[in-house]
Amino acid sequence: MDIKIVEVGPRDGLQNVSQFIPLDKKISFIKGLQKSGLTHLEVGAFVSPKWVPQMRDSLEICKQFNQYDNILALVPNQRGMDQYLEAQLKNVAFFTAASDTFNLKNTNKTFKDSLKVYEPLIQQAILDKSKIRMYISTAFYCPFDGKVSTKKVLEVVEDLLAFEIDEFSFGDTVGLATSNEVTDLINGLKKLMDISKINMHFHDTYGMALSNAAKSIELGVRSFDTSASGLGGCPYAPGASGNLATEDLVYFCENQGIQTGIDLDLLIEASQDIDNFLNRESSSKVKQAIINKG
Amino acid sequence: MDIKIVEVGPRDGLQNVSQFIPLDKKISFIKGLQKSGLTHLEVGAFVSPKWVPQMRDSLEICKQFNQYDNILALVPNQRGMDQYLEAQLKNVAFFTAASDTFNLKNTNKTFKDSLKVYEPLIQQAILDKSKIRMYISTAFYCPFDGKVSTKKVLEVVEDLLAFEIDEFSFGDTVGLATSNEVTDLINGLKKLMDISKINMHFHDTYGMALSNAAKSIELGVRSFDTSASGLGGCPYAPGASGNLATEDLVYFCENQGIQTGIDLDLLIEASQDIDNFLNRESSSKVKQAIINKG
Numbered sequence: 001m002d003i004k005i006v007e008v009g010p011r012d013g014l015q016n017v018s019q020f021i022p023l024d025k026k027i028s029f030i031k032g033l034q035k036s037g038l039t040h041l042e043v044g045a046f047v048s049p050k051w052v053p054q055m056r057d058s059l060e061i062c063k064q065f066n067q068y069d070n071i072l073a074l075v076p077n078q079r080g081m082d083q084y085l086e087a088q089l090k091n092v093a094f095f096t097a098a099s100d101t102f103n104l105k106n107t108n109k110t111f112k113d114s115l116k117v118y119e120p121l122i123q124q125a126i127l128d129k130s131k132i133r134m135y136i137s138t139a140f141y142c143p144f145d146g147k148v149s150t151k152k153v154l155e156v157v158e159d160l161l162a163f164e165i166d167e168f169s170f171g172d173t174v175g176l177a178t179s180n181e182v183t184d185l186i187n188g189l190k191k192l193m194d195i196s197k198i199n200m201h202f203h204d205t206y207g208m209a210l211s212n213a214a215k216s217i218e219l220g221v222r223s224f225d226t227s228a229s230g231l232g233g234c235p236y237a238p239g240a241s242g243n244l245a246t247e248d249l250v251y252f253c254e255n256q257g258i259q260t261g262i263d264l265d266l267l268i269e270a271s272q273d274i275d276n277f278l279n280r281e282s283s284s285k286v287k288q289a290i291i292n293k294g
Numbered sequence: 295m296d297i298k299i300v301e302v303g304p305r306d307g308l309q310n311v312s313q314f315i316p317l318d319k320k321i322s323f324i325k326g327l328q329k330s331g332l333t334h335l336e337v338g339a340f341v342s343p344k345w346v347p348q349m350r351d352s353l354e355i356c357k358q359f360n361q362y363d364n365i366l367a368l369v370p371n372q373r374g375m376d377q378y379l380e381a382q383l384k385n386v387a388f389f390t391a392a393s394d395t396f397n398l399k400n401t402n403k404t405f406k407d408s409l410k411v412y413e414p415l416i417q418q419a420i421l422d423k424s425k426i427r428m429y430i431s432t433a434f435y436c437p438f439d440g441k442v443s444t445k446k447v448l449e450v451v452e453d454l455l456a457f458e459i460d461e462f463s464f465g466d467t468v469g470l471a472t473s474n475e476v477t478d479l480i481n482g483l484k485k486l487m488d489i490s491k492i493n494m495h496f497h498d499t500y501g502m503a504l505s506n507a508a509k510s511i512e513l514g515v516r517s518f519d520t521s522a523s524g525l526g527g528c529p530y531a532p533g534a535s536g537n538l539a540t541e542d543l544v545y546f547c548e549n550q551g552i553q554t555g556i557d558l559d560l561l562i563e564a565s566q567d568i569d570n571f572l573n574r575e576s577s578s579k580v581k582q583a584i585i586n587k588g
Contacts, residue, residue, distance in 0.1 A: 178545075205583045207504055
């Protein structure tokens with residue numbers, strides 16, 4: 001494949017959906033996504049069911065898919081790490097943010113303090129021979145602090161380079177970034193790490209996600225987080241879009257000969273089942289256009 | 295201004311809306327758009343009211359705005375040209391397509407035959423000291439013939455270079471084009487004409503419009519057609535998007551210091567009045583996000 005698409009719909013997408021989706025529906029969704037050709041999928045988060053009730057069945061789901069090499073789950077703390085190890089996956093994701101206010105509001109810790117939490121978890125992941133991903137949210141803007149400078153993001157990354165992290169996923173959490181900002185960050189990151197470690201995670205709230213992905217591809221990035229049918233988004237902002245839709249990136253790539261290994265029709269079939277269940281209109285324009293065309 | 299935005303909402307946008315919008319509502323919409331800083335606007339089409347009933351009041355509208363330098367109206371034939379001259383505007387637009395099937399289905403003429411119609415009209419426009427724009431639809435894909443090659447588009451352009459046309463507007467009518475195709479066409483066009491004559495007109499049906507505009511800006515194009523709130527689209531495909539939304543292009547540009555001269559808040563105010571009247575959800579993600587944020 002020319003680019004790697006990490007499907008985050010079953011986790012990042014669904015965790016923002018208030019209506020609970022039964023276990024069997026989630027599992028058939030993930031199987032449908034796999035059938036479309038997706039191999040890298042984030043399927044769960046070992047977070048408190050009190051805070052994120054949608055993820056309360058993550059252990060069962062992860063156990064169902066632990067025979068695959070590239071299935072990922074999110075872990076925020078030791079309790080989550082224990083569940084992750086029980087599920088026997090091969091890929092773990094931790095998360096932090098470039099903005100301290102965002103870190104404080106989400107985890108009650110500064111970035112430096114969160115490192116102390118992650119240090120032992122990362123050691124356990126290494127012993128487990130798991131691959132390690134680190135999400136870096138608010139890599140461009142913070143909902144509380146506004147613009148986050150590239151310098152600030154690079155400082156956070158430099159601290160994280162002390163750990164054996166296999167992949168960094170840089171999130172435009174608010175969806176406000178445009179081409180020049182993406183260019184600045186990626187050019188800065190390239191000086192700190194091999195480009196194969198860089199993954200971009202764009203939100204489409206302001207419709208900028210695809211053009212930002214296009215710019216990243218131009219700059220050599222080959223790994224992107226997307227969610228089927230654009231699942232996700234802010235529960236407190238109806239109509240606001242979630243992640244870049246997998247369909248949109250697949251169409252963009254395949255139309256110009258960039259291979260993704262994903263069958264667009266099968267992908268649409270897989271996400272349609274969830275959209276129907278949620279009585280949700282897709283936020284993927286490619287999916288909408290193909291369905292409208294009939 | 296660093297780029298010129300030609301607002302086509304009042305014509306290309308509204309002509310696809312089946313619900314008739316009263317004259318005073320259209321006029322206040324156009325005035326609102328002007329107030330936001332838009333100076334180049336296409337406000338009417340002198341087409342048969344039998345075929346496009348929404349445009350039946352174009353003469354009244356054009357007369358209201360003929361004191362401005364950059365107000366544009368579409369003319370398909372001598373009858374339309376007579377009305378255009380009566381309205382005393384300073385900018386006339388003609389249209390053709392790169393695909394013969396599209397030309398035949400829309401105008402019952404091949405491209406070569408349409409040139410015979412336009413030749414005397416162009417002469418009249420020159421005598422009138424009007425600036426002349428030529429729309430070239432299906433510059434990438436045709437809904438009937440599929441892919442239209444760059445070579446075919448350039449051949450059409452070469453024939454048109456015999457006439458004194460001030461600006462060419464290249465339309466991705468179906469919305470299927472992606473970066474490489476845009477790059478090919480623009481690079482080809484640059485060999486035939488000064489880049490200041492090139493305008494790009496992207497439809498967002500597949501969500502590709504903004505990334506195509508971004509690519510065009512990179513290649514030096516400085517003129518784009520957009521429609522406020524993304525008005526337009528195919529009446530037979532509900533949910534399908536119309537033109538690239540003006541709001542989305544303005545945000546994309548202004549966020550990285552490319553000046554458009556347009557005030558985003560005033561623009562949203564202007565299009566909201568029409569969206570409310572039509573009980574229509576905006577297809578501009580920027581507008582949606584700003585309204586949801588409150």
